[in-house]
Amino acid sequence: ETGVTQTPRHLVMGMTNKKSLKCEQHLGHNAMYWYKQSAKKPLELMFVYNFKEQTENNSVPSRFSPECPNSSHLFLHLHTLQPEDSALYLCASSQEIAGGPWNEQFFGPGTRLTVL
Amino acid sequence: AQTVTQSQPEMSVQEAETVTLSCTYDTSESDYYLFWYKQPPSRQMILVIRQEAYKQQNATENRFSVNFQKAAKSFSLKISDSQLGDAAMYFCAYRSASSGSEKLVFGKGTKLTVNP
Numbered sequence: 001e002t003g004v005t006q007t008p009r010h011l012v013m014g015m016t017n018k019k020s021l022k023c024e025q026h027l028g029h030n031a032m033y034w035y036k037q038s039a040k041k042p043l044e045l046m047f048v049y050n051f052k053e054q055t056e057n058n059s060v061p062s063r064f065s066p067e068c069p070n071s072s073h074l075f076l077h078l079h080t081l082q083p084e085d086s087a088l089y090l091c092a093s094s095q096e097i098a099g100g101p102w103n104e105q106f107f108g109p110g111t112r113l114t115v116l
Numbered sequence: 117a118q119t120v121t122q123s124q125p126e127m128s129v130q131e132a133e134t135v136t137l138s139c140t141y142d143t144s145e146s147d148y149y150l151f152w153y154k155q156p157p158s159r160q161m162i163l164v165i166r167q168e169a170y171k172q173q174n175a176t177e178n179r180f181s182v183n184f185q186k187a188a189k190s191f192s193l194k195i196s197d198s199q200l201g202d203a204a205m206y207f208c209a210y211r212s213a214s215s216g217s218e219k220l221v222f223g224k225g226t227k228l229t230v231n232p
Binding site for chain 1: 120159160161163207219220221222223224225
């Protein structure tokens with residue numbers, strides 16, 4: 001596996017279900033991100049983890065719960081979602097150097113989530 | 117807060133011709149980075165080109181070039197000699213150069229169709 005991988009690629013769940021999205025990066029990066037991509041809206045940053053510590057929570061509802069056990073893996077735990085949460089969820093990673101220049105964010109292919 | 121606006125939801129171009137995608141942004145910062153990302157139908161987002169705000173020279177990457185107008189807060193993407201593989205959603209994005217800021221702010225995207 002190379003780059004950033006996400007599983008599953010497609011997920012259909014009911015509003016009472018609990019599921020998890022998984023992201024894995026094989027690039028040796030130290031920062032990982034969750035984005036939400038809804039139709040006709042800009043990509044929305046949800047969470048940022050830098051060196052496994054959450055550095056940003058962009059006012060995301062508590063029904064989304066991130067977990068970053070190590071710098072290569074990122075999870076998004078989902079529970080009691082709403083139909084409006086249906087979207088493409090993208091994971092990304094980058095190598096962030098404190099005080100250094102920006103580094104490119106590499107994206108995974110996304111998980112298409114449908115909430116019934 | 118920074119915002120990014122892409123005023124063209126859809127654009128089309130004939131193969132081998134040139135097309136320009138528009139992007140404007142709003143910020144009070146003087147140092148930042150701007151990006152164009154491409155998202156083909158397979159959904160994996162990839163970086164096309166980047167521009168550092170402190171550089172006056174416009175960035176170029178093969179057939180892709182930008183017209184960066186800092187005073188006007190404009191950052192357009194020009195694709196020369198368009199190819200069928202250029203068909204995709206194109207997203208303009210902004211990132212602060214402030215230390216500790218990994219957040220990318222995206223526009224809504226422009227869907228580019230390339231006609232044979």
